[in-house]
Amino acid sequence: MRGRAASLRAGLGWKALAAVAVSGALAVSGCGGNSSDKGKNDKSKVEVFSWWTGPGEADGLNAMKADFEKKNPGTQFINAAIAGGSGTQAQAVLASRLQNRKPPDSFQGHAGAELLDYIKQGQIEPLDSFYDQNNLKSVYPQQLLDQISYQGHIYSVPVNIHRSNMLWYNPAILKDAGITDAPKSVAEFITDLKAVKSKTKKVPLALGAQWTADHLLESVLLGDLGTDGYNALWKPGADWGSAAVTKALTDYAEIIKYTTTEAASTDWQGAAKDVVDGKAAFNIMGDWAYGYFTGPSPNGLGKKDGTDFKYAPSPGTDGTYLWLSDSFTLPKGAPHREGALAWLKEASSKEGQDLFNPKKGSVPARKDADKALYTGYLEYAFAQWNNPSTKLAGSFWHGVNANKRWHNDIDTTVGLFLQNKDVAKLQSGLVSAAKNDAQ
Numbered sequence: 001m002r003g004r005a006a007s008l009r010a011g012l013g014w015k016a017l018a019a020v021a022v023s024g025a026l027a028v029s030g031c032g033g034n035s036s037d038k039g040k041n042d043k044s045k046v047e048v049f050s051w052w053t054g055p056g057e058a059d060g061l062n063a064m065k066a067d068f069e070k071k072n073p074g075t076q077f078i079n080a081a082i083a084g085g086s087g088t089q090a091q092a093v094l095a096s097r098l099q100n101r102k103p104p105d106s107f108q109g110h111a112g113a114e115l116l117d118y119i120k121q122g123q124i125e126p127l128d129s130f131y132d133q134n135n136l137k138s139v140y141p142q143q144l145l146d147q148i149s150y151q152g153h154i155y156s157v158p159v160n161i162h163r164s165n166m167l168w169y170n171p172a173i174l175k176d177a178g179i180t181d182a183p184k185s186v187a188e189f190i191t192d193l194k195a196v197k198s199k200t201k202k203v204p205l206a207l208g209a210q211w212t213a214d215h216l217l218e219s220v221l222l223g224d225l226g227t228d229g230y231n232a233l234w235k236p237g238a239d240w241g242s243a244a245v246t247k248a249l250t251d252y253a254e255i256i257k258y259t260t261t262e263a264a265s266t267d268w269q270g271a272a273k274d275v276v277d278g279k280a281a282f283n284i285m286g287d288w289a290y291g292y293f294t295g296p297s298p299n300g301l302g303k304k305d306g307t308d309f310k311y312a313p314s315p316g317t318d319g320t321y322l323w324l325s326d327s328f329t330l331p332k333g334a335p336h337r338e339g340a341l342a343w344l345k346e347a348s349s350k351e352g353q354d355l356f357n358p359k360k361g362s363v364p365a366r367k368d369a370d371k372a373l374y375t376g377y378l379e380y381a382f383a384q385w386n387n388p389s390t391k392l393a394g395s396f397w398h399g400v401n402a403n404k405r406w407h408n409d410i411d412t413t414v415g416l417f418l419q420n421k422d423v424a425k426l427q428s429g430l431v432s433a434a435k436n437d438a439q
């Protein structure tokens, strides 16, 4: 983790510093004012809110839940997960529950700008004493603590680190298309997509619901602009109108031509499954796909890496971790606050994280995990994440670099693009989103 501070300033760390400078208005001590005493000591239940319902996502959560129940026999675990990859449905439900002051006891939020939204709206409690009581400050990398801190207070409990910029591919289809290795640049990727199309009857690139096109966009921007160029996009005043962005978006438009038509009914699992089922050559998806591919049935697909599928960093992004982190929060007014703290303890624990992450397809957020548990792709991910020379870039789609408004405005622009395929309109939409939403 050493030597990474500079590149992380593109994320919340940087924004938090700016926010500290310009806003004294949000006195953190005053933010706790709404929570009533009711429920403060209630440990009878805990309602945990996430979007980990589907194949591949639920297993990790269930593993942690089982450990939690063993350690907290008097606390009923209520799994309030709502389906929809990357939280597309869950986040809308959560927003209305928070608005109506009916929070769950703990909810999943991404480290970075997304968490900052909850903090600034006064919806979650600081967790400084929880961190002190459980000696947690030293077990997380400082750069991650920076992404969950605001005005000197810590606000969530990270459970993992995911990598967004991963290319999953079907080796047999690549062979049929005469492709000998994973593409190393966006240009090579486009050449390979063309080869799959002309030489095989398979789908070159599997895509699912609209958010998977947003997810693809961040990998293409990173691949074309490089780590510094990508990170610079998320700073106020960034030049989204540059020729370099036009080039990246033109490549994005070209890549989209080789995908299946966007289908809201197919979430990321459907698109990823097409690769291991031999229907599609490539898919760009976060490494939660690995948990899904290799996990045992009925949730997992029980596939073998190296034969059923292979992986590589998305084209042009080798050496950079386009990262995101799932973290759990303590909402203000949580009805079972003690239950929530017991859950946060589980999510922060070495045991909890080592049960969760091998199934989820992520590496632990803690620094002291049991390395031997991370095999196959996860051994590679573990080594990359912990290599001080790996560069970092924050995922905008999964909450690190863009606040919720910016995230939603980009999604709207991408949605329009998927209809009109107009690169100039896509770019001007992205320029406006950055102008209106960057903080």
Ligand code: GAL
Binding pocket: 051, 052, 057, 084, 085, 086, 087, 110, 162, 268, 286, 288, 324, 325, 326, 398
């Ligand atoms: C991300 C989340 C991951 C995984 C993925 C697909 O936003 O951080 O844990 O759930 O969505 O649903």
